[in-house]
Amino acid sequence: MDIARNWRLRKQRYALEGEQCDHCKQYIFPPRDICPHCGEDARGVHAMSGKGEVYSYTVVHEPPTGYETQAPYAIALVKLEEGPLVTAQLTDIDAAEIKIGMPVEMVTRRLRTDGEEGVIQYGYKFRPILSAA
Amino acid sequence: MNGSAEIQAERKSNAPIMRPARKTGITGYGAYVPRYRLPGKEISRVWTEGNTPPIVPEKSVPGLDEDVVTMSIEAARNALARAGIAPQKIGAVWVGSESHPYAVKPTASIVGEAIGATPNLLAADWEFACKAGSEAMQAAMGMVGSGMIDYALILGMDAAQGRPGDALEYTAGAGGAAFLIGPAEEALAVIEASYSYATDTPDFWRRVGANYPSHGQRFTGEPAYFRHTLAAGRALLEATGTQPGDYRYAVFHQPNPKFPQRAAEALGFSMEQIKTGLLAPQIGNTYAGSALIGLTAVLDEAAPGDRILLVSFGSGAGSDAFQLTATGRLPERRTLAPGTGHYIARRKEIDYGVYVRYRGKLKM
Numbered sequence: 001m002d003i004a005r006n007w008r009l010r011k012q013r014y015a016l017e018g019e020q021c022d023h024c025k026q027y028i029f030p031p032r033d034i035c036p037h038c039g040e041d042a043r044g045v046h047a048m049s050g051k052g053e054v055y056s057y058t059v060v061h062e063p064p065t066g067y068e069t070q071a072p073y074a075i076a077l078v079k080l081e082e083g084p085l086v087t088a089q090l091t092d093i094d095a096a097e098i099k100i101g102m103p104v105e106m107v108t109r110r111l112r113t114d115g116e117e118g119v120i121q122y123g124y125k126f127r128p129i130l131s132a133a
Numbered sequence: 134m135n136g137s138a139e140i141q142a143e144r145k146s147n148a149p150i151m152r153p154a155r156k157t158g159i160t161g162y163g164a165y166v167p168r169y170r171l172p173g174k175e176i177s178r179v180w181t182e183g184n185t186p187p188i189v190p191e192k193s194v195p196g197l198d199e200d201v202v203t204m205s206i207e208a209a210r211n212a213l214a215r216a217g218i219a220p221q222k223i224g225a226v227w228v229g230s231e232s233h234p235y236a237v238k239p240t241a242s243i244v245g246e247a248i249g250a251t252p253n254l255l256a257a258d259w260e261f262a263c264k265a266g267s268e269a270m271q272a273a274m275g276m277v278g279s280g281m282i283d284y285a286l287i288l289g290m291d292a293a294q295g296r297p298g299d300a301l302e303y304t305a306g307a308g309g310a311a312f313l314i315g316p317a318e319e320a321l322a323v324i325e326a327s328y329s330y331a332t333d334t335p336d337f338w339r340r341v342g343a344n345y346p347s348h349g350q351r352f353t354g355e356p357a358y359f360r361h362t363l364a365a366g367r368a369l370l371e372a373t374g375t376q377p378g379d380y381r382y383a384v385f386h387q388p389n390p391k392f393p394q395r396a397a398e399a400l401g402f403s404m405e406q407i408k409t410g411l412l413a414p415q416i417g418n419t420y421a422g423s424a425l426i427g428l429t430a431v432l433d434e435a436a437p438g439d440r441i442l443l444v445s446f447g448s449g450a451g452s453d454a455f456q457l458t459a460t461g462r463l464p465e466r467r468t469l470a471p472g473t474g475h476y477i478a479r480r481k482e483i484d485y486g487v488y489v490r491y492r493g494k495l496k497m
């Protein structure tokens with residue numbers, strides 16, 4: 001597993017750190033050099049709230065290498081309340097309970113591990129919203 | 134158990150009550166319990182043909198993508214939400230656990246990074262069996278109380294291990310709590326005083342490289358749990374000049390439902406005082422999280438002015454005792470994150486086969 005690459009991505013993986021374009025004020029995730037909305041430089045760091053809704057989803061039964069022990073699992077396109085669409089696993093939910101449009105929130109979970117002795121990669125997944133007290 | 138001459142003598146000669154120069158308190162708190170529950174009758178079915186009555190009805194089980202790091206991050210976010218401070222103000226992140234995902238590589242630096250508290254940060258993992266989190270709380274009182282740092286985030290969190298078929302497997306649960314320790318003026322509960330009592334007592338241990346802990350069977354009771362819990366509780370009551378009747382709540386480490394009830398009774402506390410923080414029947418023994426998540430359940434309902442006694446226990450062995458008083462800030466702040474009861478109510482029952490898969494007990 002690419003240790004350096006995962007390390008560089010830790011802010012976006014742990015805290016959904018993206019950007020808000022200084023020019024057109026649109027929110028961007030994942031962060032990039034050029035704003036996809038207006039074509040200007042994208043610089044202003046902004047951590048997304050983590051709240052959003054399921055835009056679409058599918059259930060993976062034949063997982064790619066590294067995810068075998070987790071299947072079956074759901075992958076969703078999550079529409080963040082700030083606007084960006086994020087691809088992520090859904091967790092703490094049975095596939096039969098997933099509905100398009102359901103509100104979800106970001107949690108930090110184990111994404112995959114590099115074998116029994118390798119680095120553990122943590123990052124964002126989404127789950128049904130657990131309401132405050 | 135009601136106070137041998139030895140305990141009396143030790144206590145009288147050596148009961149320094151800890152109070153920092155600057156008063157500290159809990160300025161934010163958060164709980165976490167994973168979603169899955171394994172009924173005790175399932176363990177009994179698999180290992181004893183159903184002949185062993187379960188010690189607890191069910192215990193909490195972490196999902197495939199959960200460990201002490203992920204559970205700590207969520208509890209820490211809840212504590213921050215209640216405290217309402219910028220994470221950059223946190224000077225220390227200390228995680229107490231006996232199931233850190235790495236033997237070498239701190240849990241605390243991952244948690245600190247995830248909540249945005251890095252890089253001006255003292256980050257460390259603590260180990261003292263089930264009291265690793267409460268001793269971190271005492272150290273936090275010292276660091277914050279001396280003015281070295283303004284806030285310290287401490288956690289007691291475990292994905293507890295129990296050998297398949299062993300008595301511990303019935304109770305070894307998952308979950309815990311986070312507390313942001315800060316100045317008393319901002320506290321939801323002020324820490325009035327604390328005391329720690331430790332001896333070399335081999336009641337429960339896990340050697341390097343071993344997957345599961347071992348224990349001294351009945352030796353875990355009188356010379357370990359009861360001796361330390363009662364000595365710490367008595368010393369704190371005595372030194373602070375308080376009686377059990379002065380407390381609205383008491384929370385003890387809960388390896389099972391019976392031990393904390395007996396300890397409470399021996400110290401003069403009633404079932405009414407301990408029932409709110411007694412979560413072992415619903416989630417099992419969350420090891421380093423056990424006493425601390427009992428405290429979050431109490432903070433979820435305590436009224437301003439209510440006095441709380443907290444007594445942890447860690448095998449090996451020692452107890453940390455705390456006297457806390459809830460403040461007027463508690464009621465409005467508690468609503469800013471999910472309560473302990475929200476996590477306990479969120480449950481999906483699994484059978485022993487799924488438990489074996491989720492806990493990685495199958496070698497493939």
